[in-house]
Amino acid sequence: MRTIKDIAKLAGVSRTTVSRVLNNSGYISEKSRKKVMDVIEETGYVPSQHAKSLRTKQTKIIGVILPKISTDTSSRTVDGMNEVFGEKGYQILLTSTNLDKEKEIEHLRLLQNRQVDGIILLATNTDEDLVEEIRKSKVPVVVIGQEVAGDSEIPSVIFDDYGASASLMETLIDNGYRKIGYIGVESSDRAVGVLRKQAYIDAMEKHNLEIGETWIQTGDFSIDSGYEAARRIFEGSRNVDAVFAATDRMGIGAFKYLRKERLSIPEDVAVVGIGSSETSRFIDPAMTTVEYEFEEAGRTGAEILLDILNGEANVPVKKLLDFKLVSRDSL
Missing domain, CATH: 1.10.260.40 (lambda repressor-like DNA-binding domains)
Incomplete structure (x- = not known):
């Protein structure tokens, strides 16, 4: 050689x-x-x-921490990063936490020991322990998907989760639905677990609509958890006429339950979700959803990190991305 x-x-x-x-x-x-x-x-x-x-003193390697590698959200976000990093000669090192928030801290430390130049974290939470670990990081960290509340120095790329959910709720109500159940996730996830649920509650209160005792249920992002959440909603109240799922995958779980119960979509019950996943387009009927530009989130996060590495001034601390309502046949 x-x-x-x-x-x-x-x-x-x-x-x-x-x-x-x-x-x-x-x-x-x-x-x-x-x-x-x-x-x-x-x-x-x-x-x-x-x-x-x-x-x-550079490795030209960027560490990327994903909640799950196999999801449509993760793959599209990584595709966006690759566009930017590839042009600048950087490679990506992927790790997955499998939705375990404790592993987010573990993987932050792991990647720093691998001497990456920077880290992009697709976070599922931003609790105090995680924020403190990011502050202590020896390399710059950019967070995608969660706003780092109370910290003005950690850059984040976020979606308008409250606005997207409010838009879906107004669409349901405008189409005549009044008894709307909700499937969310744990509140440790601020974007999905808190903001989307709050928009649902605010819309019901705004239109003076009652929320039944069993109408709000929690899943874990999976299709099976959406199925079980839908079962709990309808076992408590058979007159629910719509289900708003905080993610498409949980919405697909609700589809499965409703079909098992021989309820037609949308004639008997409407179903909407968030994410505009590939599956949401191809199920029958296709699901009304909100589309996020996950590729754009990846590109934006990569550009912010490169700006930091290059010592650029005026790097944005928070970048809010827009959404698009995709009306299909499930309502």
Whole structure:
């Protein structure tokens, strides 16, 4: 394997000159640059990334912490990151917490020990322990999906979860639905567990609509949990005429339960969700949902992190992304 010393000898220049050409730093005459580049082309020399990282103190690797690798949300967000990082010569190292919030802290520490240049965290919570761990991080961290409340220094890319849920509720009510059940998640997840639920409650109160005792149920993002939540809603009240699921996957679970009970969608019960997943388009009837630009979230998070790494001024601390209501046949 060729080394910088070999390239310098063949080109008749110093190792410092070769290093400057490779790193595009310092002054080199055009004549010397051409000599080095000609030898590199002739020999097919590829510089060692490890050796380069020792010189520049950069690994060109970004750690990305996902709640689940297999979800449509995660894959689309990572696709957006790859567009930006790939153009700048960065690679992504993925880890998954499997929705275990304790592992978010564990993986933050793990990635720092792997000497990544920065970290993007698709967070499921922003409790005090996690925020403190981000503050202590030796590398910059950008959070996607959760606003870091009470901290003005941790950059975040968030969706308008309250606005999206309010828009869905107004759509349901405008279409004549009044007895609306809700399937959410635990309140440790502020975006999905708190803001979306609050928009549901506020809309019901705004229109003077009663919320039945069993109409608010909690799942864990999975289809099975949506099924069980729907079962609890309808076992407590058979006259519910619509189900608002905080995620498409839990909405699909509600679909399964309603079909088992031989209830037609939307003739007997309407179902709406959030996420605009691939499955929500292809189930029958297709589900009305809210579409988030997950690829844009990934691109935005990557751009913010690169700006921080490059020492740019005026990096945004919070970036709020818009949503789009996708009306289909489930209401």
